[in-house]
Every structure is written in C-alpha cells, then in structure tokens.
Amino acid sequence: MKSKHVHYRVKSIYDDLTRSERKIAQLVLNEPEKVIKMTASELAKASDTSPASVIRFCKSIGIPSFPDLKLQLSAEKDAPVVQQYTDISPDESPEDIKNKLLGNAYQAMKETIQLVDDETLTSAIQLISAAPFIYVYGIGSSYLVAENIAQKFNRIGKVCICQPDVHLLIASLTSAPERTLFIGVSNSGETSEVLALNDLAKSRHLHTISITQFGANSLSKQADLSLQTVKSKEAELRSAATSSLTAQFILTDLLFHTYVLKNYDENMASIRTSRESVDQYKQQTTKKNSKFRQKYKTNKNKA
Template structure:
C-alpha cells in the first residue's frame, strides 16, 4: 500500500505553520505510533492546543480529516522509509557522491509519488483530454520541465506550446480557443512571471494548472488545478535543484502515462509513427 508521505509533508512545512499548528506537527513527528491511537482532543491536549487546531493542521497538510491522517500515518509507520537528503562534502570520493545523488533522486521521486493524489491526477488528465491545445510556461530549471511537457504531449497528437517569451505567450493567450489549458510551472510557487500569466489566463476564461512544491503558495492558490511535488530541502551546493527537477519530472510522467493509458491505441500508434519518421530522417 502506497502512503501519502505524511511525515515528509509535516517536516517540509513545519516552520511555516502557525505556532499552535506547529505544536501538533512536532508532536506527531515525535510520537507517530501513539498519535495514530489518539482522538483529536487527546492529541490537542497533549500538544497544549485545541481540537480545532488539529483540524486546521490537517487542512494545512492537505488531508481532509484527522481520521484520514491517522489511517495514512498508520500505513506509513508499518512501512518505514529512508529519510533525508544529502549534499556533497569537500574532497568526497566519487562513489559516495554517486550514491548520494542516487539516494536524493530516489527519495524525491518516491515521496512525490506517495504524495500525488490519484483523484486529482484523474481530474487533471480529464481536463487535458478535452483541451484543444495546451500552453505551458516555466523559467530556469522549470523551463526544462515545460519543454518536457511540450515534447511528450505533442508526440501523441496534443498541440502543446512551450513559449520562452512571456510577452509572446500573452499575445497567444488572449486569442486562445475555448477549453484551452495553461500550465504554469514554479517550484517555489512564487515566480512572479508565472503568477501573472496565471492571472491573465484566468481573465480570459482559460483553465489553469499549477505544478509547484508542496504547501501554500501563490501559484497553487490561484490555479484551477494544483499538482504538488515533495519539497526537497535546499542544499548548499544546490543538489536540491536536481532533486526538485526529479520530483517535477516524475509528476509530469504520472500525468502523461495516465493520459496515454486512457488513449492507449492512438498514443502508441503516434509514438511508433514518430519513431519511424525520425529513423527515416536520420538515414
């Protein structure tokens, strides 16, 4: 059974919670095995807060109720997982650097898969299936993810535009057809260009999807559909940038393969055709 990375979610936003919610989070992380057998009142009393705070805390980590939190946390405790991200050290052997990179990549992808909500993935895929065209935008490392989305969906027959210039994209958005989709990618969820493009898209009745890290952020709060990846800890030499890319890529893969599965025959046919044409071109 795949959990939903409850403890990872708590750790990733613990310092952004209110003081009372933070007490709940810290207590759950300290005594997870006991917490799953407590009522909301018992947990609140132990943490020195209120049952209402427990409910607010659940909402903050995107879990509908305390009962569901306990169920998901219970399955997580029964199947303990590797925890932590590691940065390199001075004069470190190559084999240790490779092991750390592999561990970071696995950790970020595993936690993201656990965190992704199946129903939300299905909802987003259904919207994409009915869209005549997809517009996607990201800056810096997020642009690599945007290009990945464009390449994947174009290859199976869904017109997808990945613009590099926001001014050009704005001129495209204002003439977008009905049911078009805009996907804004920002790991922090606070990239001002992405936020502004989401606002413009929504003003023209374009449905919007955001791909951000887990937690409350501006992009997630403005889009119609929010897909969130695990929040990797920042590392001094930016290995976390690599981890966040791995998380974003696997989230995109989850969307893409769910989409392709729903149109399996046509998707396979188009992928085969594109492979054949590329082979002919390379001869």
C-alpha cells in the same frame, strides 16, 4: 485505503508551518502511535496548542480532518521511513557523490509518486484530453520541465506550445479558444511571471493546472487544479535543486504515461509515427551531409 504518507508530508513543509502547528507536527513525527489513540482535544493539550490548531495542521498537510489523519497514521505505522536528503560535503570521493545524488533522486521521485493523488491525476488527464491547445510555461529549471511536457505531448498529436517569450505567450493566450489549457510550472509556486500568466488565462476563462512543490503557495491556490511534488530540503550546495527538478520530471512522466494509456493504441501509433519521421529525417540529413563532404573534398583536390 491509499496512504497519503503523513511523515513525508509533514517533513516536507515543516519549516512553513506555524509555531503551534510545529508543536503538533513533532508529536505526529515522534509519537504517531500515541497520536492515533488521541482525540483532537487530547492532542491539542499534549502539544500545548488548541483543537483549532489541530484542524489547521491537518489542512496544512492536505488531510481533510483529524479522524482522517489518525486513519492514515494507523495505515502507515509499520511502514519504514527511508533516508533523508543529504548534501555533498568537502573532500568527498566521486563514489560518495554518486551515492548521495542517486539517493536524493530516488527519495524525491519516491515521495512525489506517493504524494500524487489519483483523483487529482485523473482530473488533470480530463482537462488535457478536452483541451484543443495546451500552453505551458516556466522559468529557469522549470522551463526545462515545461519543454519536456511540450515535447512529450506533441509527439502524440496533442498541440502543446512552450513559449519562452512572455509577451508572445500573452498574445496567444488572449486569443486562445474555449477549453484551452494553461500549465504553469513553478517549484516555489511564487514566480511572478507564471502567476501573471495564470491570472490572464483564468480571466479569459481558460482552464489552468499548476505544477509546484507541496504546500500552500500562491500558484497552487489560484490554479483550477494543483499537481505537487515533494518539497526537497534546500541544502547549502543546492543538491536539493537537483532533487526538485528530478521530482518535477517524474511527475511529468506520470502525467504523460497516464494520458497515453487512456487511448493506448492511438497514442502508441502516434509515437511510432513520430519516431519513424525523426529517423527518416536523420537518414536524409546524413545523406546530404555525406554528399556535401564528398563534393567539398573533390573541389579541394581539384584546387
């Protein structure tokens, strides 16, 4: 049985839970072995909530039912819980900063990999495979992720367009052919421009995939398929923003490598061809620049 890592899920969206759900969350986090032996009614009584709140809590953390929650907790009871995210403090040494940033990055990547469901990943690959074109969009740091997606898939011959101008992207989506895929990237899942483009794509009967942080957000609810990263704890100096970007990049890498392996020989041939083309371009550019510098030096000496 594949673990859904209940501890990480609960810690990730704890602040977004209702008051009743937080009471349940505290028991799940602090006394998981007791929860395993309880019924939904017993957990509701122990947390001073209701059986309905227990069911809502399970849904909130992405687990279908309370029996499933107990199975997951049982599978994870001997697994160690690793460090939490840490922020940078005043007067810290460069060595401390390096260690903290490395720890946060590792934590974000590990939790994101554990969070991604294999079935959802397979469904995403199927949508990408069937799409004649892929449009991808994000704002701010999410635009860097969108660019990364486009760069990777274009290298293997999958036409992927990352257009920063919303108006041009609207025009493209309006005339996009059937089975075209739109990938919206928004860490919060509430970016208005991404939501509007997702709505437009769906109104044109295009497929949509969202990449957001874990939890119930508007974009993940509206997209045909939701891929989610761990929800990093925001810190005063926003070191978590770095962690969230790291999480998005590892998810992008996971998506790309899974797709490449589906048709490994063909995709690897495309990667080698694109690398050779880039190397050839660099060589030609270097020669031209060398000739230009030599000509400039000769003319300068004549003058």
